[in-house]
Amino acid sequence: MARRIHRRALSVLAVLLTLSAAAPVRSAPPPPRTVSAWLPYWGQEAAYRDALAHAAQLRTISPFWYETKSATSVVGHPGAGEQRIIKGLHDKGIQVVPTVMEQMKPGALAAVLTSPTRRAAHVKALLAVVNSRAYDGIDLDYETIAPTPEAKYPAVRAGYAVFVTDLCARLHALRKQCFVTVTPKTRTTGRIWDYRTLGAAADRMRIMAYNMHHAQGEPGPLSTPQWYDEILARATAEVPRAKLEMGLPAYGWDWAVGSKGRAKHLTSKEADTLRRKVRAPYALDPGSRTPHFTYKDGGTRRTVWYQDARGTAAHLPVLRKYGVPHTVLWALGFEQPELWRTLAAG
Numbered sequence: 445m446a447r448r449i450h451r452r453a454l455s456v457l458a459v460l461l462t463l464s465a466a467a468p469v470r471s472a473p474p475p476p477r478t479v480s481a482w483l484p485y486w487g488q489e490a491a492y493r494d495a496l497a498h499a500a501q502l503r504t505i506s507p508f509w510y511e512t513k514s515a516t517s518v519v520g521h522p523g524a525g526e527q528r529i530i531k532g533l534h535d536k537g538i539q540v541v542p543t544v545m546e547q548m549k550p551g552a553l554a555a556v557l558t559s560p561t562r563r564a565a566h567v568k569a570l571l572a573v574v575n576s577r578a579y580d581g582i583d584l585d586y587e588t589i590a591p592t593p594e595a596k597y598p599a600v601r602a603g604y605a606v607f608v609t610d611l612c613a614r615l616h617a618l619r620k621q622c623f624v625t626v627t628p629k630t631r632t633t634g635r636i637w638d639y640r641t642l643g644a645a646a647d648r649m650r651i652m653a654y655n656m657h658h659a660q661g662e663p664g665p666l667s668t669p670q671w672y673d674e675i676l677a678r679a680t681a682e683v684p685r686a687k688l689e690m691g692l693p694a695y696g697w698d699w700a701v702g703s704k705g706r707a708k709h710l711t712s713k714e715a716d717t718l719r720r721k722v723r724a725p726y727a728l729d730p731g732s733r734t735p736h737f738t739y740k741d742g743g744t745r746r747t748v749w750y751q752d753a754r755g756t757a758a759h760l761p762v763l764r765k766y767g768v769p770h771t772v773l774w775a776l777g778f779e780q781p782e783l784w785r786t787l788a789a790g
Contacts, residue, residue: 479787480504480650480689481773482543483529485521491776492529498784499536504648506583506623508775510573512546515562518569525577539580541621544570550591557603558596567611574620581621581647584608589635597635605641612645625650625691628675643683650772651679654693654751659707663699663747665732672762680766689772690763694779696750701738711778715750733758753782760790 479501483491485508495505509524530540546553556562574582592600612622624646629636643649656671657664672690679688696715697707710718715735719726724737734755738747763769771787773779 478503478769478790479771479773480506480648482775483507484775484777485509485523487777488523488526488529492532494776494779495533495538496536499533499538501784501788502536502538503770504539504541504580504621504623504772505533505776506541506543506772508545509542510544512544512548512566512569512586514548514552515556515559515566516569518544518573527577530577530579534578539621540578541581541583541623542573542579543583543585543625544573545585546588548588550588553586553588554592554596554600554603557607558599559603563603563607563610566607567614570611571614571618574615574618579620581615581623582611583623583625583648583650584611585625587627589637592635601635601638605638605645608642609645612647621647623648623650625652627652628671629678630671630674639679639682643687647687648689648770649679649683649687650689650691651675652691652774654691654695654774657697657749659697659709663697663701663707663749665729665734665736665749666693666696666751667734667759668732669759669762672759673765676762676766676768680768685767686770688768689770690768691772691774692756692759693751693774694783695774696735696748698746698748700741701745701747703744710748710750712750712752712780712783713778715748716752716780718748728755728758752780753786756783757786757789760786764790 480503481495483495483505495502507529509521510518511521512518533540556566570582586604589600608624615622622645624642626637626639626642626649627633628651629639639649653672653675654666656667694712696710696712698710699707719737722739724739726735728734729736734749734751736747736749738745763771769790
């Protein structure tokens with residue numbers, strides 16, 4: 445009996461080995477989608493084609509489509525709500541979570557956030573936007589907290605936290621996503637939103653990790669690995685890592701040296717085209733690990749700082765250090781093609 449059982453077991457094993465050898469080899473599953481991106485309305489068609497071309501890497505697209513004017517008024521930018529784009533992105537398996545920004549006069553946002561009645565009205569206005577199309581949620585990019593007088597700032601900060609908590613709860617009841625875009629928190633930041641409360645309420649908190657040097661300031665890099673380290677040390681102490689999206693720049697600024705005028709905006713592609721045109725050598729700045737060059741325009745000396753694929757590759761190890769896999773790109777259509785390979789490599 446024992447021999448018959450043994451021979452039968454060997455026979456079954458042989459069949460299994462044959463089937464295993466004949467079975468097709470399955471490729472490894474694709475990496476998780478860790479890249480999101482904003483889609484600028486002023487370059488909508490090119491940005492949309494860009495999104496479709498890299499759909500396999502993209503998790504969420506946030507068309508920069510809406511602007512808050514008051515508690516009850518949220519208006520669309522040109523092309524906002526384009527059904528063809530929403531459907532095209534959904535067909536590729538990409539979430540569509542439009543961004544609502546605001547540029548209200550000093551004090552206007554504070555008046556909304558510190559009034560329970562106005563907050564409730566604004567939540568209702570934003571829900572109307574979400575329900576107007578087949579959106580997967582909404583992304584808030586509210587930044588005019590800076591002009592708030594010091595004495596009023598704590599109330600505005602608390603009001604925004606309550607407002608976001610209420611909005612996210614209403615969106616979740618509708619099975620929609622709630623995203624919040626914030627500025628970086630570092631030793632030198634002044635006014636900043638309540639990371640801990642926003643991180644608890646929202647599905648994603650997006651940190652705009654760029655404009656370390658901005659258009660109206662002194663020339664310099666948009667970001668550095670050291671700056672990223674400080675940003676993420678503080679953010680991960682207050683917000684779950686899985687909820688964080690680190691904002692990556694695909695643009696730069698072109699300053700007139702010695703001038704107090706506003707710098708010119710350049711996409712990464714435009715910056716590199718200009719570098720080649722003026723025959724400036726390519727080099728990463730040793731301190732910031734970002735590209736930088738100078739050139740003459742008539743009698744004016746100009747300096748350009750921008751970010752590209754090589755610079756981004758030098759910054760990404762900081763994200764790995766803090767266990768933050770998610771990124772969001774500003775913005776589609778700005779980037780060099782090589783950046784997608786860098787992001788795919790993580």
